Amino acid sequence: MEKDLKSILSRIQYPDDARVVQQIVDQTLQVKTRMGLIRRKLVVLSGKGGVGKSMVTVNLALAFARQGLRVGILDVDLNGPCVPKMLGMKGQRFEFTPEGAIPPTGPLGIKVASMEFFLKPDSPVRWKGPMDLSPVWLGMMEMSVIREFLADIVWGELDLLLADLPPGAAADKPPAIVGFLPELDGAVVVTTPSEVSTEVVKKSIVYARDVGIRVVGLIENMSGFLCPECRAESDLFEGSGNVQELCAQLEVPLLGRIPLDRKISQACDWGIPLLEESEPIPGRFKEIAEKITQHVKMKR
Amino acid sequence: MKFVCMKCETFMLFQKVEKPGEDSLGVMFECPQCGSRFSMVTNPGETALVSALGVKIGGRTTAPEAFELTRGTLKESAVVQPDQSTTSTSASGGGGCPFSSVLSSMQSGTSIKVKWSQEALERMERIPDFIRPMVKSGIEVYAASKGYQIITPAVIEESKSAMGGETGELQWTPGAQQRLENIPSFIRGMARKEIERMAREKGLTTVTDTMMDEVKGKFGQYMGMGS
Numbered sequence: 001m002e003k004d005l006k007s008i009l010s011r012i013q014y015p016d017d018a019r020v021v022q023q024i025v026d027q028t029l030q031v032k033t034r035m036g037l038i039r040r041k042l043v044v045l046s047g048k049g050g051v052g053k054s055m056v057t058v059n060l061a062l063a064f065a066r067q068g069l070r071v072g073i074l075d076v077d078l079n080g081p082c083v084p085k086m087l088g089m090k091g092q093r094f095e096f097t098p099e100g101a102i103p104p105t106g107p108l109g110i111k112v113a114s115m116e117f118f119l120k121p122d123s124p125v126r127w128k129g130p131m132d133l134s135p136v137w138l139g140m141m142e143m144s145v146i147r148e149f150l151a152d153i154v155w156g157e158l159d160l161l162l163a164d165l166p167p168g169a170a171a172d173k174p175p176a177i178v179g180f181l182p183e184l185d186g187a188v189v190v191t192t193p194s195e196v197s198t199e200v201v202k203k204s205i206v207y208a209r210d211v212g213i214r215v216v217g218l219i220e221n222m223s224g225f226l227c228p229e230c231r232a233e234s235d236l237f238e239g240s241g242n243v244q245e246l247c248a249q250l251e252v253p254l255l256g257r258i259p260l261d262r263k264i265s266q267a268c269d270w271g272i273p274l275l276e277e278s279e280p281i282p283g284r285f286k287e288i289a290e291k292i293t294q295h296v297k298m299k300r
Numbered sequence: 301m302k303f304v305c306m307k308c309e310t311f312m313l314f315q316k317v318e319k320p321g322e323d324s325l326g327v328m329f330e331c332p333q334c335g336s337r338f339s340m341v342t343n344p345g346e347t348a349l350v351s352a353l354g355v356k357i358g359g360r361t362t363a364p365e366a367f368e369l370t371r372g373t374l375k376e377s378a379v380v381q382p383d384q385s386t387t388s389t390s391a392s393g394g395g396g397c398p399f400s401s402v403l404s405s406m407q408s409g410t411s412i413k414v415k416w417s418q419e420a421l422e423r424m425e426r427i428p429d430f431i432r433p434m435v436k437s438g439i440e441v442y443a444a445s446k447g448y449q450i451i452t453p454a455v456i457e458e459s460k461s462a463m464g465g466e467t468g469e470l471q472w473t474p475g476a477q478q479r480l481e482n483i484p485s486f487i488r489g490m491a492r493k494e495i496e497r498m499a500r501e502k503g504l505t506t507v508t509d510t511m512m513d514e515v516k517g518k519f520g521q522y523m524g525m526g527s
Contacts, residue, residue: 003306003307003309005304005306008304008306008309009304011309012304012309012310012311023353023354023355024353024355027354027355093378093379094366094367094379096365096366096367096379097366100366101366101367117378117379118367118370118371118374118377118378118379119374119376119377119378120376120377120378123376123378125374126374126375126376127373127374127375128373128374128375129348129352129373136349137348137349137352140349140352140353141352141369141373144352144353144354144369145369145370147354148354148366148367148368148369148370152366152367153366
């Protein structure tokens with residue numbers, strides 16, 4: 001009679017002499033310990049690329065920091081990190097200590113972690129490994145790098161950590177983040193006024209919910225154009241991508257609309273963020289931050 | 301990964317390891333009861349997949365450095381790479397996996413190019429052939445971490461001291477020492493390190509008979525530990 005492997009295995013003791021399982025358990029515990037010091041964690045995502053996730057992340061962080069909160073930004077866009085440039089932090093590095101990596105501090109005391117801090121100027125992310133042999137290997141490698149970003153950074157106590165995710169409606173990053181951070185407080189989703197964008201963003205909201213991420217609300221970026229002379233706002237894409245309809249359909253609050261503004265664009269390019277709330281765009285982000293606070297309790 | 305002898309209903313035991321090609325391992329196993337043998341050959345992708353988990357095969361004796369995997373795997377990094385000597389020592393010194401030092405040299409991403417003097421090679425001939433590749437790799441990792449170009453008998457001695465550097469602090473009771481002597485000589489050193497590592501993890505300063513009983517339950521079957 002053929003022997004049953006399952007019953008054989010139940011009778012003999014498994015020696016974990018490679019200790020791989022134990023190390024993965026240890027890694028998970030380290031993430032939990034680090035993240036335990038952070039009161040609220042939000043991700044900024046969009047299925048669509050180029051909608052302004054990083055700009056939204058940076059300006060939301062500034063808005064919360066202006067409220068006196070201790071804020072950190074985790075730039076999870078490993079292959080296209082741009083948060084450091086927007087905050088004037090290019091060329092900065094982590095400080096490596098026995099306790100972990102100390103993240104550089106930017107404007108208003110915002111702590112920032114980004115792949116950019118590992119890279120030489122103009123160098124893309126290139127790994128030593130069988131990238132030609134196995135895209136599976138690359139995926140696993142990126143997950144491990146994200147895990148190190150969550151486990152190895154000495155954030156200290158923070159009121160809010162904002163994670164800027166790379167684009168992708170059904171990519172591997174959102175479920176990976178949820179796997180590492182089961183206590184994630186939610187996602188802020190960014191779209192633009194175009195049917196192409198709203199269609200993709202709709203998929204990403206459905207997908208986020210599927211993997212257990214609560215969608216806090218939607219921000220429509222590039223919703224119009226702010227005249228540099230008179231500061232009046234006008235529509236750019238008339239009648240395109242009805243964001244209110246999308247919000248109603250998906251039962252997601254509309255957190256706010258951000259028009260194109262030459263000043264904010266230059267601020268991001270030059271790495272000199274606009275800090276004054278009297279400016280139209282920081283003012284909008286202030287309102288958005290207040291709306292988010294209604295959904296996610298931020299205060300200590 | 302483990303292999304089961306379906307006939308004898310037991311895990312097969314590691315016998316020896318070879319490096320049939322770059323970044324590839326040929327690992328031979330034998331059933332301790334019926335003596336059946338077979339070899340498993342890994343390809344470079346499989347070896348790399350395990351390293352992408354950010355774990356050290358065989359366990360760690362020291363905590364990982366911050367961003368160890370990221371810093372060690374980036375092709376062009378603007379920051380200092382993690383200390384390879386620490387990485388290698390922890391991997392080769394950690395745990396009961398007998399080919400961890402071979403893998404650790406692959407995981408570190410360094411191709412070890414040190415040479416062996418004739419005297420050192422002759423000395424290696426005294427080591428049983430089935431563990432010689434593992435011991436050689438361990439010494440090569442050590443030599444590379446120290447920047448030695450040629451492995452001489454003096455380097456072998458130095459690497460032995462370095463790898464056994466942790467052993468001096470712990471005391472052994474006479475009973476535990478006697479039971480250690482029952483372990484075959486060619487794996488006694490490895491067993492001693494592992495037992496002492498486990499004792500330290502438990503906060504013990506002395507290896508006792510009780511500790512040896514616990515160890516026996518874990519891997520006594522490999523080591524022929526008598527009571």
